[in-house]
Amino acid sequence: MSTPTIGGDRIADTPAADESFRGLHWGAQERDRKGFFTDTSICIGCKACEVACKEWNRNPQDGTFELLGSSYDNTGGLGANTWRHVAFIEQDGERIERARESGRRLVSLGMPSIRTREPEATLASGAGCGTGACGAGAAGSGGCGGGCGCASSDSPPRGEGIPPTTATVGGEADTGLGGPLGGLLEGGGSGPVGLAGSLASTGLAEPSDLSGADTAPPDTPDFRWLMSSDVCKHCTHAGCLDVCPTGALFRTEFGTVVVQEDVCNGCGTCVAGCPFGVIERRDDGTINTPTQRDRKAAEMDVPNRGTANKCTLCYDRLVEGQTPACAQTCPTTSIKFGGREEMVDTARARVRELHAKGLTEARLYGANPEDGVGGTGSVFLLLDEPEVYGLPPDPRVATKDLPGMFATAGIAALGMVAAAGLAFLGGRR
């Protein structure tokens, strides 16, 4: 981490830097923000990313050396040691059709052919929250909610099958981010949410209403095997970072979120703060998380025991101008690395391409800046509902509601003051 490219000031002023995240735009750092685009439609499940990641970062092996009973997946999920994880999902024809249908809804349900004017609203609210947000609040989105509302109402992110989860997660939500809206899902090329204004001008907003088009899928399989490489999302509004009491987590000049192992005291607050369940505390020998997975870890030279660990988006490689290990090793370019906006554009183009072939099940995850985490640095092209891949459909950063809570608390305080005042005044009477 000692490289000239580090913008010390930025790191230092996380709060200030955060201000720029709050709006819809990245602001001054926009060009610097890096991210992944993981295109699961061309993933071959080779797991090279998992291995390259562990090797580069010297993470301990953490499998149990027993079949997990989950197709070809034997590492289970992201954790303190596994920072890239490939899921394998076997599906039958019925499930495929449902995925296709839900994807179709994403793009065809009343997707407006021309974006309406929500950007103004968005901007306005963005600005609004900038001020409103205090402390580490991620606020932005809270404010935007209203702005996006329109987009979302028109484009329900997911098909039917998912309501339960949605309800749980998004239900409590507040502001404009009603159920449909909040998800990270995006139908794809057709209707970029949020960035509509700018996208429209680049032609990206052209509608691809596939409801009536010939979307006969190529050879529809009566069976398929999905593979998808998961990774830390590097959220725009990162819950882990927001709640970290020691400042061990920081936002890098690349817009990524990284743990400083020498600062982290292993308190674990961030573990609860991540809406994706990504960050985890590495076994220090006294506990085993999440199951007994670290059984063999003791046999390896394990660095950073007892501290929070997660993908750094290969910060140490980025500062040297290198590509992250997983993206570099991916043989089919399923994992792409680059400027975050470029990744999103590429992803949208890919979705359009798949839709044109009738593969309406394709949709983006994490590209929507109006979602509960303000969009993610790691964007995914999925071929089914996020839950199928073990991803939350509507993740929300824990601090997302802070502004509202502060506001509410403020109002309540005011009310109490008022009440007290009234009582006082009344008493006087």
Next chain:
Amino acid sequence: MANADCIVIQGSNMAECHPVGFQWVTEAKARGARVIHVDPRFTRTTAVADKHVPIRAGSDIVLLGALINRILSEGLHFAEYVRAYTNAANLICEEYIDAEDLEGLFSGYDPTTNAYDNSTWSYRTDEDGRPLTDPTLEDPGCVFQILKRHYARYTPELVEESCGISPEDFEYLLRSVTENSGRERTTCFAYAVGWTQHTLGAQFIRTASILQLLLGNMGRPGGGIMALRGHATIQGSTDIPTLFNLLPGYLPMPKAGTHDTLDDFIAAVGTPETHKGFWAKGRAYAVSLLKAWWGEAATEENDWAYDYLPRLTGAHGTYQTAVRMLDGGVDGYFLLGQNPAVGSANGRMQRMAMSHLKWLVVRDFSLIESATWWKSGPEIETGELRTEDIDTEVFFLPAANHTEKAGSFTQTQRLVQWRHKAVNPPGEAQSELEFFFELGNRVRELLRDSDDPRDRPLLDLTWDYPLDEDGEIDAEAVLKEINGFHVGGGRDGEPLSAFTEMADDGTTAGGCWIYAGVYAGSRNMAARRKPGREQDETAAEWAWAWPANRRILYNRASADPDGRPWSERKKLVWWDEEAGRWVGGDVPDFPVDRAPSSRSATVFGGPAHLDGDDPFIMQADGKGWLFAPSGMVDGPLPTHYEPQESTFPNPLYAQQNSPSRLTLPREDNLSAAGAGSPGSDAYPYVFTTYRLTEHHTAGGMSRWLPYLSELQPEMFCEVSPELAEEVGLEPYGWATLVSPRAAIEARVLVTRRMTPLTIGGRTVHQIGLPYHWGVGGDAAVVEGDSANDLLGITMDPNVNIQASKYVAGTVLPGRRPRGAELVDFVEKHQRNAGLTVDSGNQHETVSAEAVERSFAVGIATAESKHGGRAGDSAVGATPGRAESGRGETADAGSSGALPTEVQASEAPPSEGSAETPEELERAHDRAQPLTGPGVPSAEDMTGENPEASEPSGADKGGRDENRDRPAPEEPNRGTGSEERTEGESGEQADGAGGSGADKQEDGTDRMDEED
């Protein structure tokens, strides 16, 4: 492959086994190509393909033959290409009798040797030896008509009945390949050991070659047949072989009694009298090789030290060698990068064989099972071996891995890529180069004062490589020797720039003629790494491809007979009339100034006599071979026979199995009874073996690594829900798998990726078995029973590769018995099935009349044509080849391709083993080395692995076919190739640490197991 419009992956699980090379399939798909996967299982390759066509293992010729039939009957072939570039118009010997007319035998079968005399398969010629042709393709005796008749019974109905493929899927496949072939479009096939590891493996590839020639997909961008190689430099190990029957550059190994003089040998390599392609310069290649090895000791007077070369007296492949060990005929054994205790078919036989050695040297990274079988192997557990009874002295020597040594990797596309050493090896670990150099030094030191003539070859070797700063031998010095250099005169020591500079007068030396140019101008061309984005698509400045840095073989075929590109979209190399040369995006694979209209007056005479429309320049006649007059020992046209242990009758012929397959009838290698025999229902299921992305072959490079082991920790079998229900298997519970040789246990993966097929009215269940695990290794992170213990050894006669993709067996719920009970358990099953050493091993199952007729015709023709000299020639003309006997050659498998492709495996049976003398004897005859160019690949050779099916390698690509093999005799069948590497080809390694996933990169030297 990126240029293909349609890719058919069959006999390969490319995405899993060749993940790095698969990037080009991904690229082709992104450009709009359709990808079809024909495979018994739904694999990770299938997951990203457009279509899965499940097939019964071993029935590929039925499917491909049916495609050929439809193409011919509906005129869907690329007529202009076929007429100009293939041997479609050649008339075949009048005595030839097709399998269709002889119950499944071709003419020339000798029941005493189970081998063919191919005299009746040759071209009809006029008095001058010029082949007779019928340009109208109407003559019933011409290849085109023979082909039509041969495949007339291969119909969609037969496909449904024998392969289990629906008519709809067949039509889809037919449409896909025909609509994506022709002037504007090209289709590519990719295969790996899912095709080669069958008793008909070479013929599977031949069938694809015929199909690709008919569709005009050879020698063109996006066409060809990619032979996916399974290890980092398996291709290199074939080019500069670890095969017993080849010398570098596909020169045959001389055979005792047949190649006693240099001239006999040269005749087998290639002469102007037998060739018009580049094999005509065989003398220059051979003499340069001898000069490279013996330097000044190789003189014109002593025939360039030809007598220093050892002579083959029989087959010395892995399996033959194991049998000889069991007979006490082998004292010592070196295992380098090979783990036969786990990786070879019939693992028990391998382990038992090693217990008969006096000494064994294992060079590896860890104490693999082949180094520990004597103390913790499965036979110790069952009591079949007792440590105290074993006299074998086992030495374990640590080996350097691929990052710890410099050298080259040659991949599927013949691309030679240099690898620099990153770090010094730890401790006493050594590279192979250093090990052998040092071993040579010590042996030479011991013999220094010897005056025994037999020690001269060792003492006279050029063994003077310079050492680098670490005291290690300089790998580039070896590369220079391989490349070749001038000897004497003003250019003494100067590297050759091309193989055309090689001379037969001792003024050049070169260790491998096809690699000449890799060190041109004293520059390591293999180390070039100009990024693809800085060059055109051919990326000629990324590394170096043999020969001559040519990326697509036979690329003259990318232009029409007049030298114009077939289409703008698919243009590659064309004739520039004004310049009077062939030009284009690749190095032309043709005499660069030979005009398309040029015609030679003579049939042979070397490359100067190639006609302007003879694109297949390594074939004796310059044409792609639809019909193989020579080169294949088991028939001039691929025809369907059932796999060795098939429980289904051959729907086409009375001849059930390939009559010329190599069987090994022994008590320790029992086969299931064939269809219709009593007991054939005792082993009702089909096991097919394969490998996983997460592991490397027999596990020596993955089961000791936690990062890889955790990804696939346990041995498992894949079964369909239907079979699980039928047998009572619990998901992720245990199953015991029993074959006629062994019983193993595995966890159960119940998955819809396995599909029951209906064959001949019966349901057939195929069970998938990865073969990476073994037991008894020292400190392996994970262990498990070895799938290869289940396999028997029955081999393809062309290349001696074992059949591992179709194994009869049965499955039971629960774990297997332990200890001595395991042996009883296996024997009980054998008894119940009534197995004997003869079970399933009959060679002829046709009428005696048919056998007699086949034999009589062959003998008569052989005598009339060659004065009793059997087998020979390729093209009608003749002479030369001395080969002997029957059969000739083995050629590589596939079609003619050059070496690369071939997959041969091992060798023929070896001589002598006591147990099966006859078998061996026959084998000798046939398999012999010299003959064919077979080009087996190293991989195969080692025999190890029966791996599985699909292998794959990365890039190997395309070439396959094209190259032919050297042997004079046989030209190969045509093939085309394609290879195109794009920028950096597939194998490059990328970044981050090596991931396990791509095995290719890491390959060290282990070529064993799969290829």
